[in-house]
Amino acid sequence: MANGPEKFFVFADDRQVYGPADVSLLQEWARQGLVSPETWVFHEGSDTWARGKGIAVLNGLLTAPTPSPETRAGGVGLRGGQLRRIRLFAEMTNEQAEAFAGMLERVQARAFSPIVRQGEHGDAMFLLLEGEARVSIRTQGKEDTITMLGVGDFFGEMALLDSGPRSADVVANRDCVLLKLAKSNFDRMIAETPEIASRFLLAMNRFLGGRLRATNERFAKAQQFARGASGQIAAPSPAAMQWKKGF
Structure with a gap:
């Protein structure tokens, strides 16, 4: 010893x-x-x-692993006015936000646990209500952190459109509470309350536009740095390009 x-x-x-x-x-x-x-x-x-x-x-301290956030759900416990305090829902009326809350599920993720995994097929998007998470890409067996997520940030939105594979990992840095919107509920919202779905999509589009502009600014700064360092223009990394497209 x-x-x-x-x-x-x-x-x-x-x-x-x-x-x-x-x-x-x-x-x-x-x-x-x-x-x-x-x-x-x-x-x-x-x-x-x-x-x-x-x-x-x-001995005596261990419990069974907590199920993945993809399979755990509970009541949201948010009224319309409370949901509207989150910027993504700020332009909805109280009644619209109340109806939207009925489509959401509250899920939890322990610190260090994966919320979504790169390559898995997605069937929901998530909004971070409490805690902090990181977005990362696995390339050649190495984790490349793309960005950090805080309260009010959302991810996995592409799953609402095509149910395709996740393009990145999202891992809880601390214990997290999230709101989950399943694609099945989103499809039902489009069919039953298209005006609410439309407001939500417009708000999400504005946020994604801001994310894209911020990514482009980072690319521009990185290229300027590369020119100064080597006289060459650096190409964006594959990981960054995937984040730019959304996941």
């Missing part, structure tokens, strides 16, 4: 390794549900990996 405090590293659901953690921090992660019985944990002293259920200091 190595001298000094025991050190552990955790291979989390987002495929990232966290640590080093001493015994007390590892136990706190377990109490928070960040380490499950099936989570891989590395013990530095013995130079071995083991499942959480095989780590003696975690």
